[in-house]
Amino acid sequence: MSVTEVDPGPKGAAHGSDLAVETHNLTKRFGASVAVDGVDLLVPRGCAFGYLGPNGAGKTTLIRVLLGLTRADAGSMSLLGYEVPRHRDVALARVGAIVDEPRFHAHLTGRENLELMAAAREPAARERIGPALERVGMSARANDRVAKYSMGMRQRLGVASCLLGDPQLLILDEPMNGLDPGGMHDMREMIRSFVAEGRTVVLSSHLLDEVERTCDAVAIVDRGRVIRQGPINELLSGANMEVQIECSTPDVARQILASSGFAEPVEVGADGLTISLAAGSDRSIVAELNRVLVDGGVSVYRLQLNQASLESWFLEVTTRLGAS
């Protein structure tokens, strides 16, 4: 990444912020329903940030508020350090976004649609049409009418439209929707390459696996509220782990562990044991388990420590919150 020049920008704009997106107590209501409920969101620059939540959690509404597509009822927000909506024109000049599914004028070609969008940006945006199409792999089909495009091609065209403004921040709402496995892989690679160039990518999705593979940090949103946010590895370090043990006599192994004072829950299966470890447990406990079992005369064939996945952690967090 190279940002060769940074203008001071409009007077009063906090352009030097380390945060690409910052919201405080952001609220959006639709009648009695609260779609975004006092959200405090901090997205650091230069990372891929996942905005995770089930369908109807308010992900798209938050994006629409950030981009000025709809008005917030309360709270404050800034993009790339510029307070919006006050400096919306300056902030959005370096933001690219896809909101909901990417839709275009179907009677125009992909290139013509991009020309329409480039015209609303600075003159240099027109020169970026070709490179943007090439980058998303759409050069060969750029002169076909969008009516003939598949969903995946429209997604790619949507990403190309984001690149017209040479964005420092990309906001992609469910970009994997409608993509086949190959397309999802390409999209993942593209997002990682954007981050490698120093751009910030905010990725809204309900596909936990994709977010875990793509993003550095996440925020979990449920019923309009952000319930957790931070780097994925830090969040998962607070999640439970489990040890799977394949051994000769699982029942005997269980008795040995119980008599040795292991208090963690143990499940006995046909091939061995599964032991749940509390969050933050030290890795040395795995070696200790092995030693106790071998000393007790149990043959241990395999020991595996499983870190919780984002999916299991997400379910754990949301289940806990739902229960409380």
Next chain:
Amino acid sequence: MTMTSNLAVGARDHRGSPIPTGAMIMTRFMELRKRRGLVIALLAVNIGLPTIFLAIRLIAHAVAPHSYGVAGGYDIFQTLIVAVMYVFGFIVAATLGCTAGSVDLSEGMFRHLVVTGRSRLSLYFARIPAGLMIIVPIVAIGIIIICSVCVFAAPTKLNFDGANNLSPGLSRQGFITWAEDHPRVAVCDMGYQYNKSSSSTAHVNCGPNNEPVVVTNRSGSIIATPATKVELRAQAIKSAKQNYANYATTFLSPPIKLMIETGLWVELWAVMGFLIGLGLSSLMGQRTVPVVLLIVYEIVLTPLFSRVGIPHLINVQRGLVGLAMAHIEPAGLPAVFGGMNGGNKLLTESTTVAIIVIIAWIVIWTGLGAWRMATRDA
């Protein structure tokens, strides 16, 4: 691709300004002109219909000149302008306006454009010159075709109220002299409105077999006796005097001044149709209902409420833009939507009020559309 630009570009290119850039206007023009169905409809109504009509008349006259009259002339000009260009030109222009005002929303492009940070007002205002770049030339071409054929294929002799082979451009005295020389034609072919209060007196009329007779009403019974040459000539002079005003505004071909005025008047109405359609569809966020409303307005409501005065609502009716347009219609054209020769007269309105109404319609609909565009959720 690497990031090489700076953040304040949005401030430098005046992205918050409501004034659209040339590139925005040209790309919007491209988007509209590539709507094939709509552009074909525009071309068919404004150029196709008059062209086909005139072409058939040209061919028919060329093949059988004694059976079919010349293709052009003043009458044809009047008919095509008032019955085709004025009415249908408005409707297709309004359809284009409704399309320009609603498709970004319905086709999901509005949010793509809003997230560029560009002022919503400039996105809206870019549609006005873009749409006019389509409407104005198409209407102009249609009018030029009509004017050309009507001038170059005009008759050489005037056909005035059934009086064939009448020379055009006669003075009042010349017209009276012609009537004296052709008393039978003047009496039998040209209309004459008798004064009802003098219906009991004798007057010359055309009897059976086109024979001039003196009609006398005696105690309720009508008596017709053959007219003498003196009586016939006297009636011809009276008929010529009464018809001169109409004759003076009847031409072989449309005068240049009338063609220019008519062109501007039809263009103005088409522009109005586009702007009203644009504003209304932007306000409603859709195309179909505004198009239907404007067709009903043009075909039903305007003719009705321009002529039938409703007590206590007369001043509201005077706010109809169709009535205002009718009041600035160039002299020399028949009244739009009929109403002449015994039909209901237009509601009265001064030219000043008509101009104010037209300006108000442009400002109000454009303002409403712009306001909704600036405030709606994208």
